[in-house]
Amino acid sequence: MTDIPCNQCPLRALPLFTLFSCWASRFKTLSDGRRQILNFLLPGDFIGVQQKMTEASAHGVEALSDVSLCTFQRDALWALHRAAPSIGFDITWLAAHEESLVDDNLLSVGRRSAEERIATLLILLFKRAAVVMPQGGVDGVPFPLTQQHIADGLGLSLVHTNKTLRKLERRGLHRIEGGRLYLRDTRALVRLADLYGDGKPSPRPLI
Amino acid sequence: MTDIPCNQCPLRALPLFTLFSCWASRFKTLSDGRRQILNFLLPGDFIGVQQKMTEASAHGVEALSDVSLCTFQRDALWALHRAAPSIGFDITWLAAHEESLVDDNLLSVGRRSAEERIATLLILLFKRAAVVMPQGGVDGVPFPLTQQHIADGLGLSLVHTNKTLRKLERRGLHRIEGGRLYLRDTRALVRLADLYGDGKPSPRPLI
DNA sequence: CGACAACTTGAGACGCTTCAAAAAGGGTGG
DNA sequence: CCACCCTTTTTGAAGCGTCTCAAGTTGTCG
Numbered sequence: 001m002t003d004i005p006c007n008q009c010p011l012r013a014l015p016l017f018t019l020f021s022c023w024a025s026r027f028k029t030l031s032d033g034r035r036q037i038l039n040f041l042l043p044g045d046f047i048g049v050q051q052k053m054t055e056a057s058a059h060g061v062e063a064l065s066d067v068s069l070c071t072f073q074r075d076a077l078w079a080l081h082r083a084a085p086s087i088g089f090d091i092t093w094l095a096a097h098e099e100s101l102v103d104d105n106l107l108s109v110g111r112r113s114a115e116e117r118i119a120t121l122l123i124l125l126f127k128r129a130a131v132v133m134p135q136g137g138v139d140g141v142p143f144p145l146t147q148q149h150i151a152d153g154l155g156l157s158l159v160h161t162n163k164t165l166r167k168l169e170r171r172g173l174h175r176i177e178g179g180r181l182y183l184r185d186t187r188a189l190v191r192l193a194d195l196y197g198d199g200k201p202s203p204r205p206l207i
Numbered sequence: 208m209t210d211i212p213c214n215q216c217p218l219r220a221l222p223l224f225t226l227f228s229c230w231a232s233r234f235k236t237l238s239d240g241r242r243q244i245l246n247f248l249l250p251g252d253f254i255g256v257q258q259k260m261t262e263a264s265a266h267g268v269e270a271l272s273d274v275s276l277c278t279f280q281r282d283a284l285w286a287l288h289r290a291a292p293s294i295g296f297d298i299t300w301l302a303a304h305e306e307s308l309v310d311d312n313l314l315s316v317g318r319r320s321a322e323e324r325i326a327t328l329l330i331l332l333f334k335r336a337a338v339v340m341p342q343g344g345v346d347g348v349p350f351p352l353t354q355q356h357i358a359d360g361l362g363l364s365l366v367h368t369n370k371t372l373r374k375l376e377r378r379g380l381h382r383i384e385g386g387r388l389y390l391r392d393t394r395a396l397v398r399l400a401d402l403y404g405d406g407k408p409s410p411r412p413l414i
Numbered sequence: 415c416g417a418c419a420a421c422t423t424g425a426g427a428c429g430c431t432t433c434a435a436a437a438a439g440g441g442t443g444g
Numbered sequence: 445c446c447a448c449c450c451t452t453t454t455t456g457a458a459g460c461g462t463c464t465c466a467a468g469t470t471g472t473c474g
Contacts, residue, residue, distance in 0.1 A: 026310075028314040031401050081292045082293070085289040088296060091299050092284070095306065104235075109317045112241075113461080160462055194238050365452095367431070
């Protein structure tokens with residue numbers, strides 16, 4: 001792991017703050033070892049405002065392999081907001097964006113079956129990973145997650161994750177091989193994930 | 208429901224942006240009606256940056272009873288960041304805080320049993336509700352949630368929620384009556400929730 | 415070639431879900 | 445004040461999805 005001072009981070013629209021050379025995950029654990037991955041971070045992603053980071057060791061970030069990243073202090077964050085409001089605005093936006101990832105995952109974990117959760121995760125990760133790929137992922141995208149990561153991300157047991165993964169693979173929906181993920185029947189995956197059909201207006205719309 | 212222009216919102220350290228006269232919830236639904244409440248909003252809470260609000264009706268906010276609130280546009284948000292960086296900073300902080308609520312809930316839904324989830328929710332909601340109470344909730348706190356709300360918040364079925372709730376109540380851990388929540392054996396509830404014991408440092412600490 | 419991590423598979427147990435239906439509240443109009 | 449309706453709560457019973465336990469296989473790296 002390499003730690004790069006903020007002022008040296010070279011990247012993208014918002015170079016100052018974050019990024020990896022590889023994947024990582026935010027997670028929480030219970031005292032008996034049960035572990036829940038909150039969301040995955042891909043190269044180029046923003047590490048959320050980790051204010052609660054130090055509060056307890058309950059909340060962590062784990063690298064799935066070597067990463068390089070930038071960290072910043074709360075004070076520095078405030079200074080930045082004052083000095084460069086537009087970047088501060090971007091940070092707010094990015095924080096909100098990260099939350100939306102967690103929101104999506106909570107919907108999965110709370111209300112989708114194992115098959116549906118896995119289909120959802122594969123599609124979403126593929127999409128994110130394909131963005132930085134040359135041809136949009138025609139020959140798959142890099143996929144460094146172990147089945148244990150997937151299980152912890154979806155609130156499933158390792159065993160059941162494996163069986164479900166194999167079932168979908170045997171049905172020809174996807175393939176994971178050599179550290180790469182291939183979607184072979186995107187339509188079926190999307191159908192399983194119910195990614196479009198979201199709906200139902202709020203009974204009492206507020207906004 | 209009353210809609211108050213932002214510049215008139217009277218409240219707290221950060222009067223401009225949010226708040227209710229009552230409770231509400233953020234949720235998502237699947238096309239077949241399955242519903243997951245992401246987090247609950249209590250009086251005084253901030254409504255997150257609802258950028259994705261309009262993206263699809265998949266994401267909603269429901270009032271549990273009449274509420275009054277402030278809304279703001281994305282542009283207004285940007286203008287605010289520029290004009291008042293300190294408030295912009297607070298917004299970032301609040302957005303991150305709301306995310307931490309969702310994180311906590313995701314840990315519950317993904318890795319806690321039904322009993323543990325309910326214990327966790329009761330304690331956390333009680334704490335939040337007690338803050339604004341005169342005596343810190345010695346005679347309970349207002350509790351407008353139905354069991355369906357609790358079920359949707361915890362990723363459980365209504366039936367199982369009811370049975371678990373009754374089991375805990377019969378064991379003397381809590382009481383819900385007349386729209387109020389009373390914690391009767393906080394210690395036992397905390398033990399169930401594993402709220403302190405969080406632990407386990409990251410295998411590969413990043414920060 | 416030995417060691418360790420990741421993956422795979424089978425089998426039994428249990429927690430939670432679904433279905434079904436009744437009881438208890440809460441509000442409204444006659 | 446009662447009759448009615450609709451929402452919320454409660455309880456029983458059966459089914460199944462997921463978990464745990466157990467062990468074997470495959471892959472990787474030194």
